[in-house]
Amino acid sequence: MFEKISAAPADPILGLTEEFKKDTRPEKINLGVGIYKDESGNTPVLATVKKAEAILLEKETTKSYLSIPGTAEYGLAVQQLLFGADSPIISSKRALTAQAPGGTGALRLAAEFIKRQLGDVKVWISNPTWANHNGVFAAAGLETVQYSYYNAETKDMDFDAALADLAKAAPGDIVLLHGCCHNPTGIDPVASQWQQLADLCKEKQLLPMFDFAYQGFAAGVEEDAQGLRIFADKCEELLVASSFSKNFGLYNERVGAFTLVAKSSEEGNTAFSQVKSIARVIYSNPPAHGSAVVTEILNDAALRAEWEQEVAAMRDRIQEMRTLFVQTLKDLGVDTDFSFIERQNGMFSFSGLNKEQVNRLKEEFGIYIVGSGRISVAGMTKANMQPLCKGIAAVL
Numbered sequence: 001m002f003e004k005i006s007a008a009p010a011d012p013i014l015g016l017t018e019e020f021k022k023d024t025r026p027e028k029i030n031l032g033v034g035i036y037k038d039e040s041g042n043t044p045v046l047a048t049v050k051k052a053e054a055i056l057l058e059k060e061t062t063k064s065y066l067s068i069p070g071t072a073e074y075g076l077a078v079q080q081l082l083f084g085a086d087s088p089i090i091s092s093k094r095a096l097t098a099q100a101p102g103g104t105g106a107l108r109l110a111a112e113f114i115k116r117q118l119g120d121v122k123v124w125i126s127n128p129t130w131a132n133h134n135g136v137f138a139a140a141g142l143e144t145v146q147y148s149y150y151n152a153e154t155k156d157m158d159f160d161a162a163l164a165d166l167a168k169a170a171p172g173d174i175v176l177l178h179g180c181c182h183n184p185t186g187i188d189p190v191a192s193q194w195q196q197l198a199d200l201c202k203e204k205q206l207l208p209m210f211d212f213a214y215q216g217f218a219a220g221v222e223e224d225a226q227g228l229r230i231f232a233d234k235c236e237e238l239l240v241a242s243s244f245s246k247n248f249g250l251y252n253e254r255v256g257a258f259t260l261v262a263k264s265s266e267e268g269n270t271a272f273s274q275v276k277s278i279a280r281v282i283y284s285n286p287p288a289h290g291s292a293v294v295t296e297i298l299n300d301a302a303l304r305a306e307w308e309q310e311v312a313a314m315r316d317r318i319q320e321m322r323t324l325f326v327q328t329l330k331d332l333g334v335d336t337d338f339s340f341i342e343r344q345n346g347m348f349s350f351s352g353l354n355k356e357q358v359n360r361l362k363e364e365f366g367i368y369i370v371g372s373g374r375i376s377v378a379g380m381t382k383a384n385m386q387p388l389c390k391g392i393a394a395v396l
């Protein structure tokens with residue numbers, strides 16, 4: 001029966017990691033997948049996660065199922081991070097949160113909810129966007145349309161073009177926005193631009209949806225929610241898919257959340273009953289460990305403060321690598337201007353390297369970069385900076 005099956009193409013990001021693992025060259029460098037590496041090139045378990053796990057080991061009394069949306073404590077902790085602890089959205093119970101298996105699981109839950117409950121609307125995604133967005137929405141049977149985002153010449157956001165494209169959306173269409181640290185460009189709207197985008201969504205009756213996977217990696221945990229909170233002030237309804245893979249380093253625990261904000265608590269509860277029935281037929285109910293860790297840290301003042309310091313340390317190290325990368329290329333005599341890398345946020349930057357250069361970097365130097373030219377700055381260290389920049393200088 002299986003002889004008729006043809007092979008699926010490798011995933012552009014996770015497939016690259018598979019190739020990297022098989023590469024036997026000791027000097028190989030992985031700037032593909034967005035995983036934080038410390039100065040020694042390791043992806044550490046955060047100290048606060050270890051402390052929370054020790055507490056949980058003591059406290060835990062059962063491995064019984066969670067409810068379909070996960071625990072209420074986790075849902076509230078997620079909402080407080082997203083909207084701010086004193087948000088009226090929370091006190092009026094307009095927000096409802098389901099724990100989901102990672103950010104991807106949250107996106108898929110959102111996509112299924114959109115398709116089944118909101119009908120044949122289009123999903124507007126930025127050009128470019130995270131490689132998996134297309135696949136997740138297509139898997140739910142949704143059509144995606146691109147809006148302009150990146151200007152390759154200025155290496156900045158093409159904001160006017162974005163607004164002009166989104167003005168063509170029909171009422172009810174979904175506008176997918178990256179909460180911060182846009183993946184893959186590292187370029188985020190500034191406050192006045194968030195305001196204009198929110199005004200447009202309100203005026204044209206578009207439904208905003210945030211993919212929020214890097215909270216804390218741009219300017220700070222609170223600061224990075226600025227765009228979402230501007231939207232939450234203006235738009236009565238919105239959707240959020242968020243993830244704790246990066247900011248808690250809980251990649252393999254798959255801790256994400258799908259949050260729905262409705263006009264009223266009553267409408268929210270009705271809509272959320274549909275979210276629960278979707279989750280039930282996909283994965284039934286979520287895993288407990290990762291979300292318990294997050295809840296423990298966020299609800300303990302001392303652990304929360306220490307966690308914010310750990311996030312700041314990751315953010316600062318990536319920023320330091322951005323500066324060192326630009327400087328090292330300059331020192332090597334590269335005259336292409338890479339200074340834009342220093343202005344961008346989060347783990348990623350769009351390097352401007354083309355497919356052929358990316359391929360040569362892999363084949364000749366063991367340097368792995370996503371085909372689009374996206375580099376994960378989080379994979380750079382002081383130790384790999386020289387060989388990395390020498391490789392790039394050679395292929396430019």
Ligand code: LMR
Pocket residue numbers: 013014032033034035130132183
């Ligand atoms: C990335 O973009 O590298 C990460 O979000 C990991 C992934 O699942 O692709």
